[in-house]
Amino acid sequence: MALALLFPGQGSQSVGRGAALADAFASAREVFAEVDEALGQQLSVLMREGPEDQLTLTENAQPALMAVSVAAIRALKAEFGVNVTRAGFVAGHSLGEYSALAATGAVSPSDTARLLKLRGQAMQRAVPVGQGAMASLIGPKTDLALAEAAAQAGSEVGVCVVANDNNQGNVVISGEKAAVDRAIEAAKALGARAIPLNVSAPFHCPLMQPAAAEMAAALASAAIHAPAVPLVANVTARPESDPETIRHLLVEQVTGRVRWRESMEWLAREGGVTRFVEVGSGKVLTGMARRIAPEAESLALNTPEELEAFARSL
Numbered sequence: 001m002a003l004a005l006l007f008p009g010q011g012s013q014s015v016g017r018g019a020a021l022a023d024a025f026a027s028a029r030e031v032f033a034e035v036d037e038a039l040g041q042q043l044s045v046l047m048r049e050g051p052e053d054q055l056t057l058t059e060n061a062q063p064a065l066m067a068v069s070v071a072a073i074r075a076l077k078a079e080f081g082v083n084v085t086r087a088g089f090v091a092g093h094s095l096g097e098y099s100a101l102a103a104t105g106a107v108s109p110s111d112t113a114r115l116l117k118l119r120g121q122a123m124q125r126a127v128p129v130g131q132g133a134m135a136s137l138i139g140p141k142t143d144l145a146l147a148e149a150a151a152q153a154g155s156e157v158g159v160c161v162v163a164n165d166n167n168q169g170n171v172v173i174s175g176e177k178a179a180v181d182r183a184i185e186a187a188k189a190l191g192a193r194a195i196p197l198n199v200s201a202p203f204h205c206p207l208m209q210p211a212a213a214e215m216a217a218a219l220a221s222a223a224i225h226a227p228a229v230p231l232v233a234n235v236t237a238r239p240e241s242d243p244e245t246i247r248h249l250l251v252e253q254v255t256g257r258v259r260w261r262e263s264m265e266w267l268a269r270e271g272g273v274t275r276f277v278e279v280g281s282g283k284v285l286t287g288m289a290r291r292i293a294p295e296a297e298s299l300a301l302n303t304p305e306e307l308e309a310f311a312r313s314l
Contacts, residue, residue: 004273005084005229006289007069007092007099009258012282013061015050017302018068022048024304027078028071031109035067038110039117043067058200059120062095063113069099069280070109072301080311084228089239089271091232091263093285094164094204095119097253103279104227106246111222118218122211123201123254132202133180134163137171141191144261147171149190154183163204164258167291172197174205204258212254219247232271237262239271261292268293277301277310 021028022044032044046055047064054060076082084090084104092100095116102112137147147162151173154160158179164172173183180202184194202208224247230239235249237259267273276289278300289298301307 002272003087003275003277004089004091004232004267004271005073005087005100005103006276006278006285007090007096007103008065008278008281008285009093009096010058010061010065012280012284013055013065014281015047015052015055017047017064017281018044018071019048020303021068021071021075021307025071025075025079027074031071031074032067034109035063035113038113039063043113057120058124059117062098062116062120065095065281066099066102066112066116067109069096070102070112072280072307073103075304076301076307076311080308082311082314086314087229087277088273089232089267090227090229091267092234093260094234094253094258096285097231097234097250099280100231101224101227101246104229104231106225106227106231106243107222115215115218115222119211119215119254122214123203123208125214126209126211127201127207129200131177132175132205132207133177134172134174134197134199134202135180135184135187136195136197137173137187137192138169138195139191139193140169142169142171142187142193144171146187146190146192147173150183150187150192150194151175153186154179154181157182159206161205162257163202165261166258167261167264167288169291170288174202175207176202204254204256206255208255212251215254216251219250222247232263232267234258234260234263237266260288264289264292268296275299 158176160175160179163174
């Protein structure tokens with residue numbers, strides 16, 4: 001069966017993630033040590049022990065999630081002989097694209113950790129706390145058209161766009177707080193539930209342009225190779241393998257929409273994927289996969305036992 005590996009985005013982090021992998025596998029411990037050294041901080045200790053409020057800071061959460069995903073991929077190969085090339089495609093939600101690139105050898109884990117640390121800091125610097133907002137529009141009536149209509153209503157008073165098209169029934173908007181507040185009211189009038197998100201900045205919207213500029217400068221000198229497995233990119237919802245194209249898309253992704261629903265639909269319909277496997281932290285993408293492609297198998301790999309069971313299933 002055709003396989004796609006999925007890498008989670010911010011929000012899937014929690015204290016203790018990756019600890020079981022580190023305890024079980026030397027190969028996983030090596031990844032956490034690489035990331036600690038690259039960042040010059042004991043991120044692995046923060047991941048294991050907390051405090052949670054420090055782990056959830058964007059500049060810590062992003063490299064932490066990447067480290068857990070890459071540790072799982074490294075353990076699959078070292079302990080069970082399963083190479084990432086067993087997959088036909090990889091995809092990652094927002095920061096998860098960096099995890100996917102590190103997992104496929106396109107960027108080293110050390111460089112990826114440094115890029116993600118900067119990405120988190122740059123995103124936080126781009127918009128003063130309290131000036132931006134995000135909201136999740138959910139419910140059976142929620143689709144991209146409804147979300148775009150709500151965002152258009154919000155745009156009458158400020159910047160407001162669709163940030164994440166996750167799946168039917170779950171679309172996220174982002175922008176200036178007053179504009180998002182207006183969009184929330186419009187979404188409710190259109191029949192959606194609207195939940196303001198507890199985030200520190202309005203991600204994936206034009207307000208992130210200063211962060212995109214910082215990432216463009218950093219990525220210009222980053223060593224990026226062709227991934228061992230094609231990456232279905234957030235910005236295009238299509239497979240990409242050219243390093244220079246990927247470099248450009250990583251910059252565009254900072255302000256651009258995460259086209260996750262379209263990416264998953266392409267994988268299921270055009271890519272022939274019948275098995276979606278979320279690697280590292282949580283089951284958020286597993287749930288989305290089941291809603292978008294219910295005919296496919298979807299599972300998450302978080303523990304040593306799940307890694308072993310997955311390896312045996314191959």
